[in-house]
Amino acid sequence: MVAKLTKGFWPKVARIILRNRILILLGVAGITVFLAMQWKNMRFSNTEANILPDDHPATVQYKSFTKIFGEEGNAIVLAIRDSSLFTPKKFNRWNTLSKQLEAFPEVDYVISLENLKELIKDNETQTFTMEPLISAPPKTKQEIDSLTKHLFTELPFYDNLVYNPKSGTIQTVVYLDKDIMNTAVRNEFILNDLGELVENFEEETQMDVHVSGMPYIRTWNTKSIVDEIGLFIVGALLVTSIIFFFFFRSFRATLISMCVVIIGVMWAFGILGLLQYEITILTALIPPLIIVIGIPNCIFLINKYQQEVKKHGNQALSLQRVISKIGNATLMTNITTASGFATFIILDSDLLKEFGIVASINIIGIFILSLLIIPIIYSFMPLPKTKHLKHLNKKWMDLFVNWMENMVRNHRIAVYITTVAVLVLSIIGIYQMRITGSRIEDLPKKSHFYKDIQFFEAEFDGIMPMEIVVDSKRKNGVVKPATLKRMDRLGSVIDEIPELSRPVSIVDLVKYSKQAFYNGIPKYYQLPTSQENTFIMNAVQKSSTGGTDLLQSFVDSTGQTARLTTYMRDVKIDRMEEIEKDVQQAITKEFPADRYNVFMTGKALLFLKGTKYLVKNLLLSLALAIGLISLFMAYLFRSFKMVIISLVPNLLPLVITAGVMGYLGVPIKPSTILVFSIAFGISVDDTIHFLAKYRQELSTHRWHIKRSVYAALRETGVSMFYTSIVLFFGFSVFIISSFGGTKALGGLVSATLLFAMLSNLILLPSLLLSLERSIANKQVLKKPQIDILPKDEDSLKDK
Numbered sequence: 072m073v074a075k076l077t078k079g080f081w082p083k084v085a086r087i088i089l090r091n092r093i094l095i096l097l098g099v100a101g102i103t104v105f106l107a108m109q110w111k112n113m114r115f116s117n118t119e120a121n122i123l124p125d126d127h128p129a130t131v132q133y134k135s136f137t138k139i140f141g142e143e144g145n146a147i148v149l150a151i152r153d154s155s156l157f158t159p160k161k162f163n164r165w166n167t168l169s170k171q172l173e174a175f176p177e178v179d180y181v182i183s184l185e186n187l188k189e190l191i192k193d194n195e196t197q198t199f200t201m202e203p204l205i206s207a208p209p210k211t212k213q214e215i216d217s218l219t220k221h222l223f224t225e226l227p228f229y230d231n232l233v234y235n236p237k238s239g240t241i242q243t244v245v246y247l248d249k250d251i252m253n254t255a256v257r258n259e260f261i262l263n264d265l266g267e268l269v270e271n272f273e274e275e276t277q278m279d280v281h282v283s284g285m286p287y288i289r290t291w292n293t294k295s296i297v298d299e300i301g302l303f304i305v306g307a308l309l310v311t312s313i314i315f316f317f318f319f320r321s322f323r324a325t326l327i328s329m330c331v332v333i334i335g336v337m338w339a340f341g342i343l344g345l346l347q348y349e350i351t352i353l354t355a356l357i358p359p360l361i362i363v364i365g366i367p368n369c370i371f372l373i374n375k376y377q378q379e380v381k382k383h384g385n386q387a388l389s390l391q392r393v394i395s396k397i398g399n400a401t402l403m404t405n406i407t408t409a410s411g412f413a414t415f416i417i418l419d420s421d422l423l424k425e426f427g428i429v430a431s432i433n434i435i436g437i438f439i440l441s442l443l444i445i446p447i448i449y450s451f452m453p454l455p456k457t458k459h460l461k462h463l464n465k466k467w468m469d470l471f472v473n474w475m476e477n478m479v480r481n482h483r484i485a486v487y488i489t490t491v492a493v494l495v496l497s498i499i500g501i502y503q504m505r506i507t508g509s510r511i512e513d514l515p516k517k518s519h520f521y522k523d524i525q526f527f528e529a530e531f532d533g534i535m536p537m538e539i540v541v542d543s544k545r546k547n548g549v550v551k552p553a554t555l556k557r558m559d560r561l562g563s564v565i566d567e568i569p570e571l572s573r574p575v576s577i578v579d580l581v582k583y584s585k586q587a588f589y590n591g592i593p594k595y596y597q598l599p600t601s602q603e604n605t606f607i608m609n610a611v612q613k614s615s616t617g618g619t620d621l622l623q624s625f626v627d628s629t630g631q632t633a634r635l636t637t638y639m640r641d642v643k644i645d646r647m648e649e650i651e652k653d654v655q656q657a658i659t660k661e662f663p664a665d666r667y668n669v670f671m672t673g674k675a676l677l678f679l680k681g682t683k684y685l686v687k688n689l690l691l692s693l694a695l696a697i698g699l700i701s702l703f704m705a706y707l708f709r710s711f712k713m714v715i716i717s718l719v720p721n722l723l724p725l726v727i728t729a730g731v732m733g734y735l736g737v738p739i740k741p742s743t744i745l746v747f748s749i750a751f752g753i754s755v756d757d758t759i760h761f762l763a764k765y766r767q768e769l770s771t772h773r774w775h776i777k778r779s780v781y782a783a784l785r786e787t788g789v790s791m792f793y794t795s796i797v798l799f800f801g802f803s804v805f806i807i808s809s810f811g812g813t814k815a816l817g818g819l820v821s822a823t824l825l826f827a828m829l830s831n832l833i834l835l836p837s838l839l840l841s842l843e844r845s846i847a848n849k850q851v852l853k854k855p856q857i858d859i860l861p862k863d864e865d866s867l868k869d870k
Contacts, residue, residue, distance in 0.1 A: 085394035085446075089387070092447045099443060103334055106341020113344040114255075115293050122681030124419040129680040133672045136540050139627050140634055142249045144285035144536060144674050145179070147261070148527060149269070152240040153278045157215050161276050163208045168272050169243050177251055177260040182233060183243040189226065190587040199587055227596045228583040231531055231573045240530045247286055261290040281523045283534050285674060288511075291520045296355050299808055303359035304336060306804040311366045314797050319373065323452070328369035331444050335361045335437040342429055342436075352810065353426040353745075361433050363801030364408060364753070367794035368441035371397050374790070376449060386454055390446045398442055400763070404756035405438040410699050411752015414692040420685060423692075472788050476781055479836045486837045494723065497730025504729065506686055507738035511641045515809030524641070532572035533640040535675040539574075539658070540634055542668040547630035552604050555581055557661045558635060559598055564657040565635075568650055570642050576635040577625040581607070639675040643738075647679045682740065689744035696748045697722070700755050716842070717758045720835040721751060724826035728819055737819070742812025746819040753798060753820075754827030757791045761831060765839065780836050788832055795828035 088095060123130045149168075155161055166185035173181040188201035204222065209215045222229065223236040233242050251257050265287075269280050308329060316325045336358040348354060375397045379389035412434065415427030478486060514521045527534050541558060543549050549558075555578055562574045582596050584607050589595040599607050626633045642650070654671060662669045697718070704714050725747050737743060764787050768779035802824065805817025 081395040081398045082391070084398060085391045088394060088443060088446060089390060089450060092450060095443055096447060099334070099440070103337055103341075106338050106345065109341045109344030111344065112347050113340060113350060114347075115297055115350045122420050122422060122685050123677065127680070127684070129672070129677055132540075132670050133677055136538055136634070136672045139540075139632055140538075142252050145247045145249055145252050147245040147247065147265070147282065147284035147287045148242055148531075148534070149245065150240050150242040150281045150527065150530065151278055152238055152281075152526075152530065154239065155276075156241060156278060157219060157239075158212055159208075159210055159215065161278065162215050164272065164276055165241070165243075166205070166208070168268060171268055172243075172245050172265070175260065175264060177248055177256060177264075179246045179248045181243060181245050184222075184233065184241060187222075187229065187233060189591075190228075190583055192587050192590065199584065225591065225593050227593065228579055228586075232575065235530050238530060242531065245284075252286065257286055258290045258293065261287055262294065281526045283520065283523045283527045285534065285536075288514075288520055288524065288534075291518065292352075292514065295515055295518065295809060296350070296352050299810070299813075300350070300355045300358065302807065303356070303804060304362065306807060307359040307362040307801055308332070310800050310804055311362055311797055314800055315366060315370070318370070318793055319377075324369075324373050327445060327448050328366060328373065330448075331369055331440050332362045332365040332437065334444070335365050335433065335440055338436050338440070339429070339433045342432055346425075346429065348425045348429060351422055351425075352813065353422060354429060356805070356813065356816075357426070357430050357433060359801075359804060360430065361437050363798060363804075364405075364434055365437040365441060366797050366801065368401050368405070368438060369445060370793050370797065371401055371790065372441055372445045374793075376446070380454055384454065386450070390450055393446050394442065400760065401438060401442070403759055405434055407700055407703060407755050407759065408752045409434040410703070411696050411748050411750075414696045414699065414748055417695065418688045418692060420688060423685070423689070471792065472785050475788055475832050475836075476784055478833050479780070479784060479840065483837045483841060486833055490723065490834060493727060497726045500730030500733030501726070503733035505643075505645070505738050506682070507643050507740050512738075512740070513742060513810050513812035516811070517809065528640045531638065533570070533638040535639045535641070535678070536673045537571070537637050537639050537671065537675040538634055538673040539637075539654070539669065539671050540632060541662065542632045544666065544668060545631060549577060549626055549633040550581075550630055552598070552601050554633075554667075555598055555604075557667075558633065561654075561657050561661050562635065565637050565654060568653065570640045570646065570650060572638040574635050574637040575625075577633050578635075580625060644679060644682060647675075651676065651679065686739055686744055689748070693744070693747045693751070696751055700752070704755075704759070713762065716835070716838055717755070717762060719838065720830035721755050721758055721827060723830050723834065724754060724823045725751060727826050728823045731822065732819070737815055740812065743815050743819060746816055746823060749816075750820050750823035750827065754824055754831070757787075757795070757828065757831040758835065760791065761787050761835060777840065780839050784832070784836050791828060791832060795824055798824045 151165065156165060166183065169181050169183035169185040172178055173186070184205065187204040189204050191200050191202050192198075193200050204226075205218065209218060219234075219239075222234060230236065232244070234240065235242075247257065247260075251260070265282070269282060272278075273280055311332070312325050312329055315328055316322070319325065339358045339361050343350065343354060343357070372393055376389055376393045379392050380386065383389070409431040412427050412430035415423040416431070418424055418427075511521065511524055514524075524534060539561070541549060541554070543551070543554055548554055558576055559578045562576065562578060565571050565574045578598065581604075582598060585599045585603060586592065586596040588599075588603070588607050639647075639650070651671065658669050658671070701714050701718060704717050705711070728746065728750070731737075732739070732743065761783060765779055765783040768782045768786075769776075771779075771782075799821045802817050802821040805813050806821075808814045808817065
């Protein structure tokens with residue numbers, strides 16, 4: 072019943088399209104203009120990707136932390152490692168740079184040598200005062216040497232905060248206004264104002280300034296994504312147009328196809344704007360994806376048109392048959408491709424959900440555009456000339472088809488042995504795969520900000536903040552000697568972990584206060600005794616200048632909750648889990664749960680949790696994609712055996728790719744897990760085409776198995792080869808990306824689709840021939856629910 076309805080549906084669609092050509096073109100133009108007007112709503116992401124759901128325990132704890140202490144990733148760091156800095160001219164110019172930065176409204180405050188304060192005890196009032204370390208610009212090198220010696224040897228409070236005594240590196244920390252952290256104002260300040268100041272400083276002093284910090288990295292990361300969108304679109308258009316022209320040798324056909332996909336790209340941007348989704352590293356891939364996926368539609372439709380013209384020379388009949396005979400097949404294949412992307416919609420990650428929604432909508436959109444525009448434009452043009460049809464008689468394609476047929480006909484045992492051997496090797500490779508949570512692994516390796524990250528990791532032990540929140544469950548509980556000692560012991564454990572920086576907390580301020588209490592003698596930089604604590608904390612509380620301000624950075628207003636801040640180097644996920652475990656053990660040991668509520672949080676930890684969560688959900692997405700497409704195949708062919716046979720040549724390439732990843736050391740991470748769902752959704756298209764044609768040939772050849780398989784192989788082999796080559800080189804465009812994840816995505820999807828083409832053209836026909844007795848009958852291989860290929864379908868075969 073469904074097949075009959077479908078059979079009458081497409082000829083009716085063809086008549087509607089060809090009879091309303093002008094109206095449809097005006098409609099397409101109107102929609103395009105409307106979506107182009109939505110471009111103004113597009114915005115590039117200024118926030119970090121929300122990977123974990125809002126109700127995840129790690130997210131809840133992080134929000135609890137930011138509610139008390141605010142956004143913790145608002146610091147930009149500038150550093151110089153150059154001995155010539157310690158000369159009057161350059162030293163004072165560095166301090167001037169700090170003043171210039173502090174003058175900007177986007178900057179909350181700056182910690183630098185220029186405004187560094189020293190805690191001094193006032194013996195008369197028994198209070199502490201904060202006095203400038205530099206009262207006047209030094210005029211001689213001797214003054215600078217004396218000042219730096221005092222800083223490096225007598226002020227341990229600022230160790231790892233503004234200086235590294237081992238290398239002599241000096242650092243300035245710029246804290247941005249927290250209200251602009253997730254806005255475009257942050258990007259403008261970093262790219263324009265900060266960039267100009269640093270550039271001028273470097274020109275004047277001939278010294279290199281290293282700049283980093285999470286806001287800085289996020290801003291330059293966004294800029295790199297924006298720069299690459301245009302590169303991908305141009306690259307995809309160039310590569311696909313060259314391949315298309317190579318196949319068809321027709322400027323007219325190439326231009327028509329380019330027009331279709333360019334409109335598709337305009338729609339993609341428009342839908343992003345209409346839905347008001349941010350452009351992230353994933354949604355930035357959608358426009359070039361639409362080009363790569365849209366071109367195979369154009370190949371099917373234009374090739375069919377030219378075959379019909381060559382067959383009978385009637386343009387009207389040719390155009391009608393293009394729609395009525397190819398429409399259903401391209402719809403089915405686009406639905407399966409869209410399904411692969413649509414599975415991301417069920418995930419809790421906003422990043423992947425938005426990617427899945429926009430990608431699946433646009434894949435159906437490019438199908439509609441192809442089906443409407445190509446027949447209509449050709450209807451206004453003269454018939455193709457003989458030279459435009461020469462590509463239908465390529466000898467090299469006959470050689471390729473003959474090679475495939477020979478492999479299937481005479482070397483099936485070799486095919487199976489090779490398949491099993493590759494499968495075993497791939498499984499061995501899979502066991503060598505690893506999951507990574509490296510935050511900077513995918514960043515552009517040649518970029519200046521990546522090199523600066525490495526500099527700060529070497530000099531100051533990392534830039535990714537990790538926070539430990541200590542809730543003493545009572546007012547002023549964190550300044551009690553017992554709590555301070557517990558925090559100090561925890562800090563010692565953290566300091567011993569190579570990947571973590573020396574932690575900073577209220578403990579350091581109390582130690583500094585004791586040192587000041589004893590007139591700045593460095594050996595007294597330690598926690599006070601119970602007796603000393605009373606005098607010292609009284610002095611701190613009476614000190615209106617500076618003391619209270621310093622306390623606010625480490626303790627909440629009630630004195631009940633304190634933070635302990637450390638910074639983590641970029642490490643792999645397994646090492647990060649070890650660090651988390653070690654720190655958690657120290658927390659459990661030092662802080663009894665009945666007296667304290669202590670938890671770890673911060674961007675570094677959120678990224679670890681987010682990566683694990685994402686990988687788990689993407690595996691679920693892949694399983695769903697396989698299940699969804701299996702149901703689709705079951706509906707089409709109404710046979711469990713055919714579902715199994717159709718899955719084998721499509722799952723094998725995924726296993727091979729996973730094995731290759733293991734051997735090459737490509738880790739499992741969000742960007743590489745995406746490969747499997749995308750590739751599976753696309754590769755199954757070839758299987759649908761082949762099996763549909765095979766079922767049709769069985770009916771034509773009165774269930775003669777071998778003749779049907781070889782006929783189906785010759786009929787569909789060329790079209791599968793054409794589209795696979797376009798997809799292979801189209802996805803290869805992403806290899807030019809400077810982002811490791813995007814590069815891996817492009818290379819792995821290309822390789823997987825190549826494996827899938829060979830699997831569908833050689834392994835699938837071999838299986839059908841070997842299992843002919845058990846499946847080649849009307850009970851198993853039932854007539855499809857939907858006529859994917861009409862009975863008189865002429866394939867995309869070279870003739």
